[in-house]
Amino acid sequence: MTAINRRTLIGGLAASTVAFSVRASTVTDTDVIIIGAGVAGISAARQLKAAGVRTIIFEARDRIGGRVLTDTQTLGRAFDRGPYWLHNKATNPLVPLAREAGIGLVESSFENANIFNQGAPINNPSWKDAKEAFVAWEMRQLLPFARINDRALGATLPNPTPAQRHVANIFAVEMGEDPSLVSLQGYYNLEAGEDLIPTGGMGPLILGLANGLEVRLSSPVSTLRWDGAHGVTAIGSFGQVTARKVIITVPTGVLASGAIRFDPALPSDKQTALSNLPMGALEKVAMVLPAPMPDLPEYALSNSHIQQGQYHALFVDPSKQMITALIPGPVSRALHGEGAAALEAFAMDLLKNVIGSQVRVQALSSTNWQGDPLALGSYPHQTVGHANARKIYSQSVEDRLFFAGDGGDDSLAVTVGGAWRQGQKNAQIIARQLGAKRR
Numbered sequence: 001m002t003a004i005n006r007r008t009l010i011g012g013l014a015a016s017t018v019a020f021s022v023r024a025s026t027v028t029d030t031d032v033i034i035i036g037a038g039v040a041g042i043s044a045a046r047q048l049k050a051a052g053v054r055t056i057i058f059e060a061r062d063r064i065g066g067r068v069l070t071d072t073q074t075l076g077r078a079f080d081r082g083p084y085w086l087h088n089k090a091t092n093p094l095v096p097l098a099r100e101a102g103i104g105l106v107e108s109s110f111e112n113a114n115i116f117n118q119g120a121p122i123n124n125p126s127w128k129d130a131k132e133a134f135v136a137w138e139m140r141q142l143l144p145f146a147r148i149n150d151r152a153l154g155a156t157l158p159n160p161t162p163a164q165r166h167v168a169n170i171f172a173v174e175m176g177e178d179p180s181l182v183s184l185q186g187y188y189n190l191e192a193g194e195d196l197i198p199t200g201g202m203g204p205l206i207l208g209l210a211n212g213l214e215v216r217l218s219s220p221v222s223t224l225r226w227d228g229a230h231g232v233t234a235i236g237s238f239g240q241v242t243a244r245k246v247i248i249t250v251p252t253g254v255l256a257s258g259a260i261r262f263d264p265a266l267p268s269d270k271q272t273a274l275s276n277l278p279m280g281a282l283e284k285v286a287m288v289l290p291a292p293m294p295d296l297p298e299y300a301l302s303n304s305h306i307q308q309g310q311y312h313a314l315f316v317d318p319s320k321q322m323i324t325a326l327i328p329g330p331v332s333r334a335l336h337g338e339g340a341a342a343l344e345a346f347a348m349d350l351l352k353n354v355i356g357s358q359v360r361v362q363a364l365s366s367t368n369w370q371g372d373p374l375a376l377g378s379y380p381h382q383t384v385g386h387a388n389a390r391k392i393y394s395q396s397v398e399d400r401l402f403f404a405g406d407g408g409d410d411s412l413a414v415t416v417g418g419a420w421r422q423g424q425k426n427a428q429i430i431a432r433q434l435g436a437k438r439r
């Protein structure tokens with residue numbers, strides 16, 4: 001989830017450690033297998049380690065972090081290819097951890113935005129109109145109706161005015177999907193608040209938190225067997241490893257694609273939940289500008305693109321001489337289909353309409369999350385009518401298979417904060433169960 005969101009707008013307007021000593025089982029290789037060394041896997045492993053529970057993380061990639069990836073090489077400065085913002089600073093569990101680690105945190109607010117056309121800010125609609133349209137939508141559509149019946153987020157703006165199209169743009173960038181495909185209730189259940197950006201990027205924060213954990217890189221799990229009376233067996237190119245329990249943090253879209261074979265198959269309600277937590281699409285194009293940087297707010301929006309449903313946001317970071325285009329949903333999918341050059345050309349087009357056709361870019365780099373088989377997109381949303389999908393996905397199966405990650409039942413879902421909490425929560429439950437069995 002990115003910073004263009006209800007959390008920042010509304011904010012602007014208005015683990016414990018379980019200490020059990022768990023002895024090694026005589027029949028398993030470890031106590032808990034964790035699949036995936038992203039935020040959720042790291043969080044779960046830290047929690048279990050603190051509780052004295054033996055864990056092994058199997059990670060398919062040759063690196064830790066999953067969708068967290070700070071690239072310092074390509075552009076000679078930190079480019080967060082995945083998450084950038086720590087959302088909802090008041091409750092985000094990674095905020096105190098970043099502070100503890102001495103990582104600087106910079107305030108970020110979508111309040112600092114403006115709408116442009118042909119190189120100049122516009123007054124109709126103004127950003128103030130868009131914010132007012134957002135608050136009006138929230139009062140008239142979200143708060144009264146979201147709990148009563150589920151419908152499409154996009155259906156709440158049936159014939160949008162120009163200002164309301166900016167509201168739809170917020171939905172699209174925030175959810176990485178066309179609002180007509182996203183559950184209103186799912187959206188309603190997400191927390192709102194102010195954001196922070198870790199200086200140096202999200203990568204160093206998450207990598208630092210993985211220190212001392214046992215992670216087996218380049219070790220994809222291809223099959224999970226849980227056919228016996230107890231325990232689970234993970235099978236992959238590494239051989240096979242048995243454990244009492246497993247925590248699966250693989251993105252919901254990847255799980256739904258059948259990338260891991262479950263033997264026996266997952267219960268049908270779990271499979272239905274997974275298929276109703278599809279991955280959205282959000283790609284980034286980072287563009288390095290020559291000095292001096294144009295005088296722009298933190299977020300710049302191209303009105304003509306938004307009026308045509310080409311949703312986006314440009315995030316302006318003068319400290320890096322960089323502007324990053326965030327391109328979500330159907331536009332992102334279409335451009336991805338055409339290749340990186342098309343995505344980058346679209347980002348340049350946005351930039352030209354915001355700054356003026358004379359704008360020059362020194363270097364640029366784009367992401368490819370949709371083409372990444374271990375992500376298959378950006379982050380999951382609930383489909384319309386399936387606002388309970390997160391809840392069902394999060395339930396453990398026979399107290400053996402546990403599911404954590406950013407698709408989990410969490411008011412910070414679809415963010416690193418939610419993934420962290422889900423990893424921690426599942427680990428706490430497991431630590432309690434294993435500890436209780438020993439008494």
Ligand SMILES: Cc1cc2nc3c(=O)[nH]c(=O)nc-3n(C[C@H](O)[C@H](O)[C@H](O)COP(=O)(O)OP(=O)(O)OC[C@H]3O[C@@H](n4cnc5c(N)ncnc54)[C@H](O)[C@@H]3O)c2cc1C
Binds near residue numbers: 082415417
């Ligand atoms: C472009 C983009 C922008 C984003 N912006 C933000 C933001 O600003 N703020 C925010 O909070 N969130 C943001 N997010 C969302 C955030 O990145 C995720 O919510 C979070 O990183 C999810 O963590 P996770 O551990 O649940 O999943 P992941 O990070 O995906 O970790 C799962 C791991 O499982 C591994 N895996 C997959 N299959 C297998 C297998 N078979 N065997 C072993 N390992 C496997 C994967 O390689 C991966 O490392 C963004 C995401 C994207 C893509």
